[in-house]
Amino acid sequence: MLRVALTRRWPEAVEAVLGDEFALRVNKSDVPAEKNQLIKLMADSDVLGVTVTDQIDAEVINAPGASVRLLANFGVGFNHIDLEAARAAGISVTNTPGVLTDCTADLAMTLMLMAARRAGEGEREVRAGQWAGWRPTHLLGTRVTGKTLGIVGAGRIGLATARRAHHGFGMEILLHSRSSVAPELLTELAAEQLTLDELLSRSDFVSLHCPSNADTFHMIDARRLKLLGSSGILINTARGDVIDEAALLDALTGGAIAGAGLDVYEREPEIPAALLECENLVALPHLGSGTVETRGAMGMRAVENIRAFAAGREPPDLLT
Numbered sequence: 001m002l003r004v005a006l007t008r009r010w011p012e013a014v015e016a017v018l019g020d021e022f023a024l025r026v027n028k029s030d031v032p033a034e035k036n037q038l039i040k041l042m043a044d045s046d047v048l049g050v051t052v053t054d055q056i057d058a059e060v061i062n063a064p065g066a067s068v069r070l071l072a073n074f075g076v077g078f079n080h081i082d083l084e085a086a087r088a089a090g091i092s093v094t095n096t097p098g099v100l101t102d103c104t105a106d107l108a109m110t111l112m113l114m115a116a117r118r119a120g121e122g123e124r125e126v127r128a129g130q131w132a133g134w135r136p137t138h139l140l141g142t143r144v145t146g147k148t149l150g151i152v153g154a155g156r157i158g159l160a161t162a163r164r165a166h167h168g169f170g171m172e173i174l175l176h177s178r179s180s181v182a183p184e185l186l187t188e189l190a191a192e193q194l195t196l197d198e199l200l201s202r203s204d205f206v207s208l209h210c211p212s213n214a215d216t217f218h219m220i221d222a223r224r225l226k227l228l229g230s231s232g233i234l235i236n237t238a239r240g241d242v243i244d245e246a247a248l249l250d251a252l253t254g255g256a257i258a259g260a261g262l263d264v265y266e267r268e269p270e271i272p273a274a275l276l277e278c279e280n281l282v283a284l285p286h287l288g289s290g291t292v293e294t295r296g297a298m299g300m301r302a303v304e305n306i307r308a309f310a311a312g313r314e315p316p317d318l319l320t
């Protein structure tokens, strides 16, 4: 029987399916695995179910006696896995695209609305017992409806966010993408495709939806934050290292931008204390796909990949 190991707890129903079909081992403590534990798991299993909290680098992949032949990622982003090393070692890697699109786009909208309408500040005020009552000038935010939203990365999640913003909030959409966006999509969204600098200069809000890789590392730096401008709001549900976090802190404290909504961080779960002191930051703990429905669907998508691999078929979401 195929030996499947999970580095973290997966939704109960998904673990039950895996337990019925395979020889399953689960890290019941749900504490992120250290490198030495990952190395051990690589040598003790055929399939390893991993998440964003596992650094699957070349050392782990090339662990002595590694028996793992499939790394089944629970999530769409795979920047924590060295794909080149996996390819070289003949290890297949799969992810879970599609099923988390809507919930992640919903969370980008949540952050945008929260940051624009100062919802975090308001909540903190109410809970601290400091709300002095309604007044015409209390906690005035900025209007979202009808504003311009720049979407960086025109993949599934970027486009789902653009649709919500355009059709739901009447926003003007600007897109930045490495490849050219299909004309029918631009028509549907009444959108323009621009360079990143042009997009930043013309947007009221910018939402990041690109993958994390060598090309996008610190893509949003001090210069580009200035382009977004003093009334601009930056949203990130992609990966933390797309933004230079130190530059973002300076921009939030120095007024180069108006605010930010973050779900992801450069060194999560660590967030610099100074960043958390910024009233103009809305900070969520990597909740993008965090609904019962979506986490279940992600798990079942991983199960489909493992089943195909076990049957000698090509897994549907094969990355390498």
Ligand code: 8YV
Pocket: 050, 051, 052, 053, 074, 075, 076, 077, 078, 100, 287, 288, 289, 290
């Ligand atoms: C996941 C995500 O929860 O899928 C992704 O890329 O960022 C999250 O929604 C996380 O990656 C789990 O591994």
